[in-house]
Amino acid sequence: MASDGSIREAHEAGSGRAELPYRLRQQALMGAFARMALQTRDLDALLRRASELCAEGLSAACCQVLEYRAHDHAFVIRACTGLGDDRVGTDLTAGDEATPASYAFRTGAGVLANGIRPGAEHDGARFHPPEGLHLPEGPAPAGLCHTVNVPIALGDESRRAYGVLEAWGTEGHGFDRADQEFLAGFAGLIGIAVERHQGDARLRHALDHQVQLTREMSHRVKNSLGVVAGLLRLQARDAQSDEVRHALEDAGARIATVAEVHDHLWRGIHQLGMVELADFLRELVAKLQEEAPGHDLACEADPKVISADQAIPIGLVVNELVTNAVKHAYPQGTGPVRVALSVRADGLRLTVRDDGVGLPPGFDVTVRQRSLGLKIIASLIRQLDGRLSTEGGGTGARFVLDIPLA
Template identity: 45%
Template sequence: MDVSDNAASAIAPEQGGGMAEELAYRLRQQQLTAEFGHFALRTHDIAALLQEATRVCALGLQSEFCKAMEYLPDERQFIVRAGVGWKPGVVGHARTGADLESPTGYAFQTGEPVISNHLEGETRFRTPDILAEHGIKRAINVLIQGEGTRFGVLEVDSPTEGRFTDADLAFLQGFANLLGVAIERQQAEEALRASQAETRASETLLQGALAHQEVLTREISHRVKNSLAIVAGLLSMQGRAAADPALRQALDDARARVQTIASVHDRLWRTDEIHAVNLAEFMGELCEQLRSSAKPGQTLTCDFAPVTVATDQAVPLGLLANELVTNAFKYAYPGGEGDVRISVVSGEAGQLRMMVCDQGKGLPPDFDASRSRSLGMKLIATLGRQLGGQAEWQGAEPGTRFVLDFRPQHGADRER
């Protein structure tokens, strides 16, 4: 997962950040959630999934401590399955109570999140020994659950004075919802693999297992999409509550990006081929969605080569197309009317060339994409690198042209 640990301008409100710093702080939380969603779709290791979740949540709430705890029904307590910041011997071994008098147990049994901003003076719950040993002053606990059995609790802890806010809770709960569905997906796949091993000798049973796997895969995909929709909904709520117009716009942009990831994922898993997709069909559906969200007078012209590309390329390609077209409509035509053209066609030496063009006001004289601090421009550069290409911005006279040459991968290439 390619998430930078540096957050130069992202400062939490309780750390004294102003409006601009808080905006960067909230936007970074949403970027982390979206990128973790992409990571969760690609990984097949629950231990790695949990460890990455604790690392990213600690980054998102700017704390050095985070842990994922799994409930052990036979022992009626939790075990720390993954975490960051803890002393050796904690992760994989430490246990904590699951009764209602502990914040972890309360969050697990009731499903209600728990924020404790002053553990030294906490009267609702007892402070677990592990927190006292590490000098923890405040903690936030949320339930990890998909559509079925409750898995455990996700907890972020801080040894510094301050307070976790409702916005922090919205970030962590949306993250835990996504994590819960991803864990269910992993567990279902592991159960299917075990079932397939036991029934390999019988062709009839094997066919039944494969059919069951397909149903589960599509159902889990649906749940992942719903969890991403929850994250988008939380962003929308935060945007409506924000008083600053710039903050509202930035949160709306973040919501649109999360919704795009959900839509791209849904399209990929609705195809019969898991490892490769038809580029023209896949991008054509995405363009229809972009047209439906365009303003009156805005048109989108599309041209895509009838080739197949690997699913791992289709995801960043779809996200890149969404970012470029959305930016073109927003910035190239201040008056709101204009045409944007997008194409992915065969180029030289077996490569594909992606172009997004407009006939708007063009690039500013001092434009330098590599020095831009815009989140959108950074995402475009990152997605271009994921595709294995180097993005190029050109003046189209009139307008702007974006060009990216990359070598397509296919399903067989991916397996090798």
């Protein structure tokens, strides 16, 4: 019986390679690929690199990553090294089990076949190269070629396979079991990467679905609040007293402001639950303008994306301050009301000012007020953890709200 040493020497003599450096190079290539598999989420780049490293590690004429496509029982070439990039994306039949890839995929076992003669399908040989595979001329005797194939298994409960990793060569006497194990190691890493990629895709789909559901909910809430606001306005028209009418109109305006936030949540392209505050305030002021004919309402705002939980109280504060200015700043007519939002290093500064009659003598915004609107403003400011101040003197009134941001 031949010793392991004599078998190795015979193999080295037949293959024309030094066995130890050859295996060490394979280990180094697999280690490099394992590091890449941990670092990248680009599956196409990973498959392309796998085919390159496998071809290098096996001194193979070509190496291909084949993905199985169930609906037409075919393989699609996802990566190919040695035969040109134009093969990537092309199809191979998976129904011919005389091709090593089809046999490996069906049985779940690796295929090691040396000494395959192209065209052998016509003489009853067990395996033959797939149609369209044209290997370069090599030193193998009588134009023979060699192949090693391993299935790319996935680790889920179905125990299904993603596809096949295969290499073809024309050198010497072909591949051996150690080469097959080398290829199987790459196939295992590819399977893990494919599972991660598919898991990422499922997670993205689930998140997209959740976003869609949330936007649909915001859309319905916005519509429902719009109906409530409209009903309050209708009720206000039939009110028997000015006090009741104004109260109903104010309540409708507050509800419409909350509806406006939900409208932005529904239509927004930013992340879930976030509102572009500048756009929201400009649209809010434009809607308030519709309810204040003759007044000149304007808004200037720096862009800032904030959560809906912050946008709602900010919008309600603007609604209350602008409405108060429209009602009380110009008792003899109409005039401008300006809303400004600036983004500062320590948070946001919201300013609402007018050029009207100004604040009453001795007015102190920090003192509890009898006005419902000012009570609402005080409650909203506590919710925002903000600080409201006023500036009198000269013409008009100026309210300044500083809002810290985390």
